[in-house]
């Protein structure tokens with residue numbers, strides 16, 4: 001069997017049940033901590049313990065350039081991708097600040113930019129090619145490139161030693177790729193999956209939507225499997241993130257999914273290997289309009305909805321304190337018996 005389709009382990013149902021029983025003994029009305037209780041129970045199942053803890057979180061930002069940027073689909077020029085790689089590593093990007101604040105280990109993975117990026121501490125060079133090709137005229141990648149990008153994502157996760165993985169994305173133009181993938185995989189019109197990304201106006205949004213629909217028609221004969229969708233419409237960073245989610249699930253490492261782009265990568269991952277879904281948790285719902293539907297399809301409930309639309313892992317990193325609170329409550333609250341509080345009638 002190819003590694004991509006190796007099933008991930010099943011999270012421990014007995015430990016989920018044990019954690020549910022513990023929640024029922026804590027000094028609060030039954031269920032009163034709402035979704036925070038289910039998060040603690042989910043971590044119990046993932047870690048196969050009734051007292052789950054979270055000490056080590058790793059974030060990896062996958063960066064790549066997109067040929068489709070030459071069609072004016074983004075409010076920003078493609079060179080921002082490489083400029084932001086330096087900004088992540090010098091500590092000035094949103095993701096850098098949030099990682100510092102929460103003591104999250106951060107590295108950037110160069111999956112393939114138009115211009116080479118010099119080595120820097122914290123940068124992994126895993127370039128597949130100098131950016132993808134323009135998917136509005138040709139397939140974004142060859143099948144071999146798609147596999148190389150998926151393998152690179154897996155290799156990143158193979159090096160990790162952590163209890164929770166966060167993937168971030170950086171790639172000017174990548175909302176076009178994500179929207180095209182979502183439309184192709186869910187059989188939707190691009191008008192249902194396409195948004196403003198970095199903030200394009202109405203006119204450019206209409207052009208972006210039209211371009212994606214035309215691209216779906218162009219590649220229609222080939223859009224017949226998750227791999228072929230990824231190859232025709234994907235980005236190297238999206239493929240890297242998909243490969244990372246698959247390998248993380250296989251290694252029993254849960255992934256906290258970020259925004260629209262990483263969710264599109266999660267959809268690709270789950271279509272390649274449906275057992276990945278049980279190792280995913282959604283950090284937030286992005287302001288990119290189609291994200292909620294994507295999360296519904298993935299059966300993931302976002303922890304936050306703050307109108308963020310940045311990517312980089314920023315939404316997932318912002319949600320991290322809620323997970324820490326869920327686990328602290330689960331582990332440290334007193335039971336009715338310990339506190340001498342009378343239980344329900």
Ligand SMILES: Cc1cc2ncn([C@H]3O[C@H](COP(=O)(O)O)[C@@H](O)[C@H]3O)c2cc1C
Pocket residue numbers: 073074075076080084169170171172173174175176196197198199310311312
């Ligand atoms: C300075 C800057 C920092 C970013 N960090 C993430 N993105 C986000 O915006 C891009 C996607 O939007 P579009 O498809 O419209 O280009 C991606 O790079 C994504 O990571 C950024 C964008 C900019 C401009």
Ligand SMILES: O=C(O)c1cccnc1
Pocket residue numbers: 175197198258259260261262286287288291308309310311312
């Ligand atoms: O939700 C995201 O990941 C997103 C949305 C807009 C631009 N960049 C990223």
